[in-house]
Amino acid sequence: MNKNILLLIGFGVVLMVILWIAPSTPPATAVKPMEQPTQTENITLPQILTEVKKNIPPYQSIFLETEQAKVDKATNKADSLLYNRVLLQYCKDSLHNFILGSYYLKNVALLENSEKNLTFAAQLILDSMMISGQPAVQNWLASSAKELFERSLQLNGSRDSSKIGLAACYIFGNLSNNPMIGILPLKEIVKNNPDNVYAQMILGLGGRKSGQYDKAIERFNIIVTNHPDNLEATVNLAECYELKGDKTTAIKWYETFKSKISNPAIITEVDNRIEALKK
Numbered sequence: 001m002n003k004n005i006l007l008l009i010g011f012g013v014v015l016m017v018i019l020w021i022a023p024s025t026p027p028a029t030a031v032k033p034m035e036q037p038t039q040t041e042n043i044t045l046p047q048i049l050t051e052v053k054k055n056i057p058p059y060q061s062i063f064l065e066t067e068q069a070k071v072d073k074a075t076n077k078a079d080s081l082l083y084n085r086v087l088l089q090y091c092k093d094s095l096h097n098f099i100l101g102s103y104y105l106k107n108v109a110l111l112e113n114s115e116k117n118l119t120f121a122a123q124l125i126l127d128s129m130m131i132s133g134q135p136a137v138q139n140w141l142a143s144s145a146k147e148l149f150e151r152s153l154q155l156n157g158s159r160d161s162s163k164i165g166l167a168a169c170y171i172f173g174n175l176s177n178n179p180m181i182g183i184l185p186l187k188e189i190v191k192n193n194p195d196n197v198y199a200q201m202i203l204g205l206g207g208r209k210s211g212q213y214d215k216a217i218e219r220f221n222i223i224v225t226n227h228p229d230n231l232e233a234t235v236n237l238a239e240c241y242e243l244k245g246d247k248t249t250a251i252k253w254y255e256t257f258k259s260k261i262s263n264p265a266i267i268t269e270v271d272n273r274i275e276a277l278k279k
Contacts, residue, residue, distance in 0.1 A: 043140040045103055052100050060094065071107075081111040098128050099137060106144045115155040119162055122148035126165050129173055142173020160189050164199050171206045179210070195226055197233075204236060213244040231260060247277045 049068070053061040067087050074080035084107040091101030102125050109121035122145045129141035149166040153159065163185050169175060170182030183206065189199045200219045207216030217240050223233035238253035251274050258270045 043136060048100050048103065052095065052097055056095060063090065077111060081108065084108050084111065099141075102128065102141060102144055106148060109148055110151065113151070113155075115152050115159075118148050118152040118155070119159070119165075122152060122162070122165055126168060130168070135174065138172065139174050142169040142175055145169050146173070146175060160193075160196065161198060163189065164196075164202055168202050171202065172209065179206070182206070194222065197223055197227060197230065201233065204233070208236065208240055208243075213240045216240050217244075229260060231257065234260065242273075242277065251277050 045068075049064060053064065064087070067083060067090070070083040071080060071087065074083055084104050088101055088104035088108055091097050091104060095101075105121045105125065109117045112118075125141050125145040125148070129138050129145060132138045132141065146166060146169040149162050149169065152162045153166070156162070167182040167186045171179060176182075183203070186199045186203050186206075189196055190203065193199075200223050204216045204219030204223070207213065207219060217237060220233040220237045220240065223230050224237065227233070234253060234257045238250050238257055241247075241250035241253060254270050254274050254277075258267055258274075261267060261270075
């Protein structure tokens with residue numbers, strides 16, 4: 001199924017779209033996706049700036065360079081926070097570039113150092129990571145979100161949502177060769193609270209990502225049993241059954257999903273998927 005469905009229903013991405021993809025005024029020029037580097041660990045601010053400047057007018061490049069120089073020369077927290085905020089706002093309102101904006105979003109959150117702002121910025125960056133199709137960019141965004149979640153947990157170590165977000169960074173951001181670093185904290189959370197939808201969802205998506213469709217289905221079933229209107233779990237059930245080759249059950253869940261939505265474009269897409277499975 002086309003990933004646009006998941007963009008509409010998953011992990012607060014709607015918020016990210018409102019803030020970055022759908023600005024009040026259209027961009028002066030289209031911004032192409034950042035090219036994927038050959039090594040994930042080589043992504044740096046200069047590289048991101050270079051990629052961004054390939055697709056923007058010279059006057060915007062000059063503004064970026066001028067304001068970044070102010071950030072680099074800032075000698076106190078107040079000035080650093082001010083200049084990073086200016087660049088964050090510029091990325092949002094003029095460049096509409098979330099990748100570069102994530103850099104300044106992280107800087108602002110770290111400088112403000114409040115649990116609320118750290119968590120908000122971390123979740124926004126994590127949401128973007130979850131829908132990125134570029135492994136190198138995913139890794140870079142995951143590292144940024146991880147740093148913010150860890151700082152947030154230093155301020156409030158009891159917040160499960162931050163623990164789950166941190167686990168998601170490991171599972172989906174390729175931060176470690178050991179997937180259990182992310183999985184074990186999630187299992188502990190659902191052991192204590194089986195109805196934690198966020199944790200169950202991340203475990204389900206992690207199972208799907210690793211090809212463990214039966215385990216993923218188990219997690220998504222837990223969600224839809226207690227929350228039958230959860231669209232993301234429903235569509236993931238359909239897709240997992242499709243991926244494991246159970247067309248009959250996949251069609252059942254696609255039909256269930258379709259019955260709960262009203263968007264004509266998505267309904268057409270689901271109908272096409274169902275027809276393809278019937279062949």
